[in-house]
Amino acid sequence: MGDDQGPTHTIGITGATGEIGGRVAARLARRKVAQRLIVRDINRAPELPGASAAMAAYEETAAFERAAKGVDTLFLVSATEAADRVDQHISAVDAALAAGVTRIVYLSFLSAGPAAVFTFARDHFFTEAHIRSTGVSFTFLRPSLYLDLVPSWIDDQRVIRGPAGQGRVAWVARDDVADAAAAVLAEGAAHDGRTYDLTGPEAVTLGQTVERLSALVGTAIYYVPETWEEALASRRPSGAPEWMIEGWASSYAAIAAGELDVVSTAVPDLTGRPARSIEGFLRKHPSALAHVRG
Numbered sequence: 001m002g003d004d005q006g007p008t009h010t011i012g013i014t015g016a017t018g019e020i021g022g023r024v025a026a027r028l029a030r031r032k033v034a035q036r037l038i039v040r041d042i043n044r045a046p047e048l049p050g051a052s053a054a055m056a057a058y059e060e061t062a063a064f065e066r067a068a069k070g071v072d073t074l075f076l077v078s079a080t081e082a083a084d085r086v087d088q089h090i091s092a093v094d095a096a097l098a099a100g101v102t103r104i105v106y107l108s109f110l111s112a113g114p115a116a117v118f119t120f121a122r123d124h125f126f127t128e129a130h131i132r133s134t135g136v137s138f139t140f141l142r143p144s145l146y147l148d149l150v151p152s153w154i155d156d157q158r159v160i161r162g163p164a165g166q167g168r169v170a171w172v173a174r175d176d177v178a179d180a181a182a183a184v185l186a187e188g189a190a191h192d193g194r195t196y197d198l199t200g201p202e203a204v205t206l207g208q209t210v211e212r213l214s215a216l217v218g219t220a221i222y223y224v225p226e227t228w229e230e231a232l233a234s235r236r237p238s239g240a241p242e243w244m245i246e247g248w249a250s251s252y253a254a255i256a257a258g259e260l261d262v263v264s265t266a267v268p269d270l271t272g273r274p275a276r277s278i279e280g281f282l283r284k285h286p287s288a289l290a291h292v293r294g
Contacts, residue, residue: 010034011185012068012101013051014058014092015077017044019148020107023178024075024185025051031186038067058092059084068099075185076106078127081120081247089127093134103137103192105184107177110144110197111259118254120247139184139191143198144260145251147171147281150209151288154221158292161224162252163231164206169260170199171209172267173276175284180270197264201275206255212278217289228253 011028015021016037028035029048037053039045045053054067058079068074074096079088093104112124124142131138150171153160177198184191204212206223214221226234231249238245254260267275282288 009072009188010036010070012036012038012071012074012096014038014075015107016046016053017041018077019174020178020181021075021077022046023174024181027178027182028185031182033186036067036071038064058088061091061095064092064095065099068096068101071096071099071101073103073105073185073188074101075181076104078107078109078124081123081244083241083243085123086126086130089123090130093127093131093136097134097136101136103139103189104131105139105141105181105191106131107181108140108142108195110142110199110262111254112142116254117250117257117259118247119243119250121254121259137189137192139193140195141177141181141184141198142195143177144170144172144200144262145255146177147173147200147276147278148285148288150213151291154213154289154292158220159222159224160206160210161226161231161234162206163226163228163249163256164223164252165225165256166205166207167255167258167261168203168205169209169255170201170203170263171278172198172200173281176200176267176271176275180267183270196266196270197262198266199262199264199275200267201263201277203261203263204278206252209278213282213289213292216279216282217293219293221292226252 013025016025035051037045040057042055056063056067079085108124109121112121116122210221210223235245
């Protein structure tokens with residue numbers, strides 16, 4: 001592939017079978033960018049023009065190093081939440097550098113910090129810190145909570161429950177995050193050393209969110225505040241481990257604490273078009289709230 005066209009720069013894409021990595025890979029393919037799709041299951045790797053695939057998990061150091069050989073820039077999508085997620089990230093970063101990767105674009109999270117209220121955001125901070133410590137060129141993309149996930153927060157009683165209080169969040173569409181990431185990856189060193197907060201166009205409370213959704217679908221949807229203890233208790237029947245339950249509940253608590261009350265112009269600055277609103281998202285995805293209509 002491309003042997004008669006001289007040297008090419010190859011971008012490594014992790015998470016290419018997932019929601020963000022898959023979108024980014026498709027966008028880069030449309031730009032005719034050479035890609036290496038690094039996936040856990042080679043049989044699920046998307047078939048895209050200009051892309052090859054290699055199989056490796058983040059924690060498989062030797063396999064990841066082999067998979068990243070020949071890659072210049074790595075798009076590192078954060079791993080699924082796990083007790084050892086930071087260790088997985090560090091393993092992948094170190095293997096990528098051993099393979100010769102010179103630039104990492106990491107999908108982090110808004111307001112990542114060592115004591116963030118959203119417990120999973122702490123993982124992102126420590127991953128960012130490790131990437132910085134290596135001296136590799138980097139760009140950090142810090143999206144807000146995904147607008148795409150809001151429908152899944154609505155239960156069978158058409159209620160969103162959680163300890164978000166009157167805090168605000170600028171929901172961001174996955175498509176906007178993917179568009180921004182593709183621009184950063186394709187444009188290269190111009191974005192080195194930068195951290196971009198990727199948000200929607202406005203910050204709203206959960207009460208305002210459900211009001212907007214209700215108007216769009218013609219069915220009443222409600223927000224019911226919970227205390228922290230109520231939030232933990234209501235999620236424990238899932239059988240998930242306590243650290244995961246705290247992570248779920250703390251996403252709401254982070255809203256209450258103001259950690260997600262951020263509106264950035266990064267999406268329009270990077271993509272050349274406005275970030276999608278709640279209404280814009282549902283116009284593009286009209287079936288997203290099919291389960292609460294009527």
